[in-house]
Amino acid sequence: MDNCPHVLMNNISTGTPLNATPTGIMSFDKYPICTDLSQLDADIAIVGAPCDLSIQGRTGARFGPRGIRFGSIWNRPSDAGRYDPVKDEYYLARDKWRIVDCGDADLIPGDLEATFRNIEHAVREITRRGAMPVILGGDHSITIPVARGLDEVGTFHVLHFDSHLDWTDNVGGQLYSNGSPCRFMSRLPYVGKMAHLGINGIGSSGRSDFYDARDNGDVILTPKDIRSLGVDGVMEKLPKGERYFVTFDIDVFNFMQAPGTGSPMLGGMFYEEITELLEAVANLGSIVAFDLVEVSPLYDNPNQQTSILAATIIKDFLGYITKRRERLGER
Numbered sequence: 600m601d602n603c604p605h606v607l608m609n610n611i612s613t614g615t616p617l618n619a620t621p622t623g624i625m626s627f628d629k630y631p632i633c634t635d636l637s638q639l640d641a642d643i644a645i646v647g648a649p650c651d652l653s654i655q656g657r658t659g660a661r662f663g664p665r666g667i668r669f670g671s672i673w674n675r676p677s678d679a680g681r682y683d684p685v686k687d688e689y690y691l692a693r694d695k696w697r698i699v700d701c702g703d704a705d706l707i708p709g710d711l712e713a714t715f716r717n718i719e720h721a722v723r724e725i726t727r728r729g730a731m732p733v734i735l736g737g738d739h740s741i742t743i744p745v746a747r748g749l750d751e752v753g754t755f756h757v758l759h760f761d762s763h764l765d766w767t768d769n770v771g772g773q774l775y776s777n778g779s780p781c782r783f784m785s786r787l788p789y790v791g792k793m794a795h796l797g798i799n800g801i802g803s804s805g806r807s808d809f810y811d812a813r814d815n816g817d818v819i820l821t822p823k824d825i826r827s828l829g830v831d832g833v834m835e836k837l838p839k840g841e842r843y844f845v846t847f848d849i850d851v852f853n854f855m856q857a858p859g860t861g862s863p864m865l866g867g868m869f870y871e872e873i874t875e876l877l878e879a880v881a882n883l884g885s886i887v888a889f890d891l892v893e894v895s896p897l898y899d900n901p902n903q904q905t906s907i908l909a910a911t912i913i914k915d916f917l918g919y920i921t922k923r924r925e926r927l928g929e930r
């Protein structure tokens with residue numbers, strides 16, 4: 600597959616574009632762009648949901664997709680994929696996996712419902728074309744239309760990485776806040792069980808919300824729980840099933856690793872811990888979709904640390920998901 604469609608084909612000396620890191624129109628990891636979903640033919644489709652209309656505090660996550668794309672380009676892609684010297688494995692071979700960037704769902708300023716409809720529609724269309732949607736947020740309210748758009752993929756469990764529980768009923772009467780996606784999902788008939796990993800922060804969810812989540816059968820693990828259980832112990836606690844939707848809030852990371860977010864938390868998880876958990880999660884069952892939310896590049900440090908971390912997490916997880924499929928002989 601041509602892995603550099605966004606650079607001029609004008610390397611006069613060799614006839615083949617080098618596709619160096621700074622060149623090209625910025626799709627995620629320089630994957631091909633397909634903004635007409637009726638033409639989508641891919642295994643994995645990345646789409647941005649640049650909506651931050653539902654956050655109480657620091658807005659700016661509408662620039663999350665842009666930041667994550669910029670954070671994704673620092674390793675020059677090759678057709679053989681990403682070589683991990685620690686695992687001695689190649690991941691995400693470009694001549695094997697068809698991954699495309701579909702651009703962004705349209706943001707309609709001041710109109711949450713219209714913006715949500717656009718996100719929901721994009722996710723549903725991607726699943727109808729047989730691709731796995733990967734959604735770049737946006738604040739965590741975008742998981743509400745993402746979950747709505749997954750209504751045709753069958754039942755699934757939810758694995759939620761976050762410092763906050765996100766089980767708030769409403770914020771000042773607003774039911775669709777960035778503190779509410781998990782309560783929203785608990786009411787969907789096609790959502791099974793939920794597990795919340797990394798919970799440690801004071802957020803909009805109060806004690807009664809934690810009771811409601813536990814009454815719903817949710818598993819809630821703090822960073823301390825995760826560290827004492829170990830990866831295998833954590834996996835034993837997770838709901839068993841065929842299919843999972845993973846929703847990943849960047850504020851699950853310690854503020855030191857992810858400063859570019861609206862509600863940063865000290866005391867969170869670190870990269871090596873999270874990527875190990877994601878590898879184990881990828882091997883639990885099939886992942887129907889994955890979103891990564893709350894990256895807010897305007898609060899990031901000048902070296903784009905949070906955006907690079909977010910992009911790395913996405914590439915790691917996609918690598919683990921496709922590696923499992925390769926082992927099982929699936930697409």
Ligand SMILES: [Mn+2]
Nearest residue numbers: 739761765848
């Ligand atoms: Mn959240």
